[in-house]
Amino acid sequence: MTTSQQELLPATRRALLHRIAVAQSEGRAPSLVAAVVRGGQRVWDGARTSVDGHAPDANTQYRIGSITKTFTAVLVLRLRDEGLIDLDDPLEEHLPGTGAGEATIADLLAHTGGLAAESSTGPWWERSPGSLRPELSDVLGEQPHRHPVGRRFHYSNPGYTLLGALVERLRGAPWEDALQREVLRPLGLEGTSVRPRAPHAGGWAVHPWADVLLPEPAQDFGRMEPAGQLWSTTGDLARFATFLAEGDDRVLGAQSVREMRTPAAPPEAADLADGVAYGLGMQLQHRDGRLLAGHSGSVPGFLANLSVSVADDVAAVVLTNCTSGPQVSAVAADLVRIVAEAEPWIPEPWRPLGQVDAAVLELAGPWYWGTNGFALRPTSDGLLALDPLSGSGRRARLRPNGDGTWTGLDGYFAGELLTVARRADGAVDHLDLGTFVFTRQPYEEGTAVPGGVDPEGWRGIG
Incomplete structure (x- = not known):
């Protein structure tokens, strides 16, 4: 009896279930859902505890926080591929008057624009209404920069607010509409939306010293939506993971998604030991000897992670509804590792070239x-x-x-x-x-080796 490439062995499935069960229990999460993708197919789903009295599944929405940034980056790369922008263009060329226009579009995608990490005006933006920040100036403040442009990686939520505004300016439509038309609909991501749709999890804070809960407010982020607004499911994010690994010509080709997965900014000093870097809207990390590309998300009440190992052809998604608790990036990395090590992908048969020049x-x-x-x-x-x-x-x-x-x-x-x-x-x-x-031989005589080749050739030493 043979096992298909997509079907996981019972021992592997149990190891995956054990990993998320430990994460949910030790992380004290109200609920946790996960999925594993291999060969472009969702091959495993797991869930622990319940949402509104029912076990969550691949169609239950959770808020995904900054994974939203990867969706926004896809919209920006589409503008580039259509020739409407160049990534080296200063933002001012396409979106004037922001006060942050010296940064290039690539700087904003890679968080090297020198901008503040958070909205500079008003209360904590993730726990207050977006209506408090109706204009870009309300997000950026009078002094939007914290560092010289292009000099260092400094994660910036306002930077992705600017990228969302860039999409709106060039598309002549709200960011939400462009996302739906250009990404969600073509990829069949019907469970991903700007606002929650049933069935969805509620967000909770878990008391650090007692097993009690406090509901977190689910705010609309307004201008900050392109940085962290989206709700999604493990089913949708599994399909999105396949897209980030392979591309889809209806949205972005393979070369462009490969560019997103290529380091564009160095790690911060604190992250050097972890091998963390950032591409164009994607976090990159070396873990367990493999490169993982994807993104984490964190907003009050929710934690999320999507991790893809292109070399292993394995991806994992982990979603939970608590403000702090399970280390979801570590859980997703472990899910990838479990499958990659227990059931390494069987390569396609070698075949000779059909034709060769x-x-x-x-x-x-x-x-x-x-x-x-x-x-x-x-x-x-x-x-x-x-x-x-x-x-x-x-x-x-x-x-x-x-x-x-x-x-x-x-x-x-x-x-x-x-x-x-x-x-x-x-x-x-x-x-x-x-x-x-x-050259065909080391320092081959008669070829155009820079500096020439000694005419006496190779020799020993007497």
Whole structure:
């Protein structure tokens, strides 16, 4: 009997249930729901205790807080992909008069705009009505900056308020309408909304020294909505996790979501030991030897986390209705780890290329940058893979540009150009990758090695 890629083994399912049961019990959460995704399918759902007397399930709404920022970032990347903005554009170019216009759109996406962490005017914005901040000036205050623009990562909720306003300006529609039309509807996220819909959990504060509860107010955030307003379900967030891993041409292509998952801001000093960084609307963390991309959310009464391991093809969602308690990011990471380690993904069978360009095949094989050996291989997805022959080295994947040149996609050579230098007879002489000359032999005589090659060649020492 064989088990399908999507079906989890009973021991794995029990380990997942045990993890969320411990989290709910030790974290003293009124309720907790979770889901695991593999191969683009939701393969496990779990829940502990109840909401309004009923066990929560994949269709029960919880508030997801700052996971909203990832949805807002998708809207902004869509503007870029349509050519309406460039990420390096100063905000002032498209949304003038905010007092924070020196920051680029990329700065705001990556929290390097130097803006305050929270709304600078009025009471704590997450526990007070959004009607107290009807204008952007009410969110930003007279001095919106806390740091020089572009100099450091400083998480900023007002920065995403500005990005939401940018979407509204360029779409000529409210942020909520643009989100529904451009993201929620195409991806089939029917359980995600700006305001709660039944069935939904209520938000609670749990007394730190007694097993008693206090209801938290569920405020509408007004201008701050793009930073943390949304309600969603584990079912919807499971589908959203698949989108963040693979892309969807109806919303954003694979290359754009990969860009969202690429570090764009360094970690704060306090986070260096945890390997935390930030992309474009996505948190990135190395945990248990794997890279997790996604986002956490926290508003009064609710905690949420979505974590995706693209390499393992596993994602997890954890939602709970308490202000503090379970470490939901750790729980989601453990759910990913349990599946990835207990049931590692079985790779697709290797198959030979259907067709290969002879000029590309000629590049395959060993190459040397100085004395460092590398292997260059055409791959079945039409790319070139450059890998060191030993050690870690500088790996890269390169995509063809259609003119005989290639561009690096990742690592040290991301964005760098590979050109093929040929001799008079058309044979390949050497490769130039970002000025690094690769030859068939170490420091091959007669090739264009910078600085030349000693005419006496290799020798011993007597």
